[in-house]
Amino acid sequence: MNHRTDERPHRRGRAALNGAPWLATALALLLSGCASSPVAEAPAGDSVAPTATAAADEPRVVPQVRRSWRFDEDGIGFDNLLPAARLSAVERLGEGRYRIVVAPETDPINPSAWYGFRVQADAPRALELQFAYAHDHRHRYVPKLSADGQAWREAGDDEFELDVDGTARLRVPLDAGELRVFAQPPFLPGDFERWSARVAAQAGVAPRTFGSSVQGRSLQAFEFGAGTGAPLLLVLGRQHPPENTGSQALIAFVEALAADTPQARAFRERVHVLVVPLLNPDGVVEGHWRGNANGVDINRDWGPFAQPETRALRDLLDARGIGPGDVAFAIDFHSTFRDVFYTVTEDPSRAPGGVLHAWMAAMQAGFDIEEKPSAARTPVFKNWAFCRLGAPAVTYEVGDTTPAAALAEVASHAAHSLMPLLMETQATAAAPDCPAFREFR
Numbered sequence: 001m002n003h004r005t006d007e008r009p010h011r012r013g014r015a016a017l018n019g020a021p022w023l024a025t026a027l028a029l030l031l032s033g034c035a036s037s038p039v040a041e042a043p044a045g046d047s048v049a050p051t052a053t054a055a056a057d058e059p060r061v062v063p064q065v066r067r068s069w070r071f072d073e074d075g076i077g078f079d080n081l082l083p084a085a086r087l088s089a090v091e092r093l094g095e096g097r098y099r100i101v102v103a104p105e106t107d108p109i110n111p112s113a114w115y116g117f118r119v120q121a122d123a124p125r126a127l128e129l130q131f132a133y134a135h136d137h138r139h140r141y142v143p144k145l146s147a148d149g150q151a152w153r154e155a156g157d158d159e160f161e162l163d164v165d166g167t168a169r170l171r172v173p174l175d176a177g178e179l180r181v182f183a184q185p186p187f188l189p190g191d192f193e194r195w196s197a198r199v200a201a202q203a204g205v206a207p208r209t210f211g212s213s214v215q216g217r218s219l220q221a222f223e224f225g226a227g228t229g230a231p232l233l234l235v236l237g238r239q240h241p242p243e244n245t246g247s248q249a250l251i252a253f254v255e256a257l258a259a260d261t262p263q264a265r266a267f268r269e270r271v272h273v274l275v276v277p278l279l280n281p282d283g284v285v286e287g288h289w290r291g292n293a294n295g296v297d298i299n300r301d302w303g304p305f306a307q308p309e310t311r312a313l314r315d316l317l318d319a320r321g322i323g324p325g326d327v328a329f330a331i332d333f334h335s336t337f338r339d340v341f342y343t344v345t346e347d348p349s350r351a352p353g354g355v356l357h358a359w360m361a362a363m364q365a366g367f368d369i370e371e372k373p374s375a376a377r378t379p380v381f382k383n384w385a386f387c388r389l390g391a392p393a394v395t396y397e398v399g400d401t402t403p404a405a406a407l408a409e410v411a412s413h414a415a416h417s418l419m420p421l422l423m424e425t426q427a428t429a430a431a432p433d434c435p436a437f438r439e440f441r
């Protein structure tokens with residue numbers, strides 16, 4: 001999930017429109033419900049976004065037109081033809097200078113301003129890009145660059161800057177050939193499938209399809225550990241398309257559970273693990289900022305169950321007879337502006353003696369991670385896991401800019417400290433009373 005905080009690396013105010021105050025006012029009125037407003041997010045980050053709910057009136061998706069742009073005068077082309085690309089328009093500003101225009105799939109929308117495109121140059125030359133976002137959204141991700149789609153690097157301080165007025169600029173020397181410019185290195189459904197197959201094979205199992213997305217992509221899970229009657233650890237990821245660092249944390253977390261170590265082997269004799277690493281494949285491939293192919297934030301659908309992705313996972317658990325008291329722990333990986341764990345205020349396991357309390361203490365003893373509890377009010381996964389399954393539940397948020405090695409270290413520690421706790425866990429009582437969650441019954 002994403003919400004604005006003061007820790008945001010490139011925070012800025014809403015940009016004024018040059019020389020047209022009346023236009024700025026008119027647009028501000030038009031867009032006054034826009035999620036990019038600095039005040040739009042509630043503290044816990046679980047607030048229901050203005051239209052990204054799974055209510056009866058689904059948000060209207062503006063489809064991205066896949067195409068290329070060619071500028072013969074500079075010998076440069078752009079395209080949004082790659083999976084996970086997002087690019088809406090390209091305008092030439094001058095020799096080797098371009099405005100890159102990016103629009104989200106819906107608006108209002110959570111301000112996760114994902115972009116991705118390919119530049120093709122006929123010959124080496126200088127390139128300057130200015131980023132502009134529809135609906136006055138703001139730049140979020142420092143560009144990641146790759147010539148081949150394999151090796152990626154972050155644009156350096158000498159290449160990327162945010163002006164005081166908030167304009168993001170990238171200046172890079174182009175070699176002949178292609179340069180990919182993405183908000184984060186794309187991690188696609190095929191990458192998840194290869195990773196899942198490898199880790200599942202270590203545990204002697206294979207991933208299987210439990211449902212289909214709106215566009216018909218397979219939703220995959222893999223399970224390992226003790227028999228299906230054992231306490232269950234439920235691991236979920238990538239409900240939100242841009243949240244790459246959350247996926248990296250999920251990978252390190254699950255690999256620690258599946259490792260060939262005495263602790264992990266003992267853990268797997270006592271606990272059953274169900275992993276769903278990618279619940280929103282369509283959103284990832286479409287380069288969406290937030291939603292599935294219907295433009296719905298599926299982490300606001302754990303109650304309405306209006307989307308096939310959320311329904312499929314609910315039905316998988318139902319079919320397996322997993323109900324209140326069967327889930328020892330539920331963890332849902334995301335990315336935001338910093339490392340923070342969202343929990344449920346009413347969760348009794350947050351009290352001393354409880355599993356969530358002990359785990360949080362172990363995490364905070366090793367790392368600077370904030371816990372932010374909030375009342376179970378909105379239909380996000382963790383609230384559903386707590387209110388309907390009685391599970392200790394956490395939304396594990398990784399900062400957008402947390403380095404890969406650091407987030408993997410935290411996620412491994414998360415697994416190593418959780419395993420002994422879950423080996424001792426007892427079945428919880430029936431699902432708790434969640435007064436504010438009742439409307440989703």
Ligand SMILES: [Zn+2]
Pocket residue numbers: 001002239240243334335
């Ligand atoms: Zn998220």
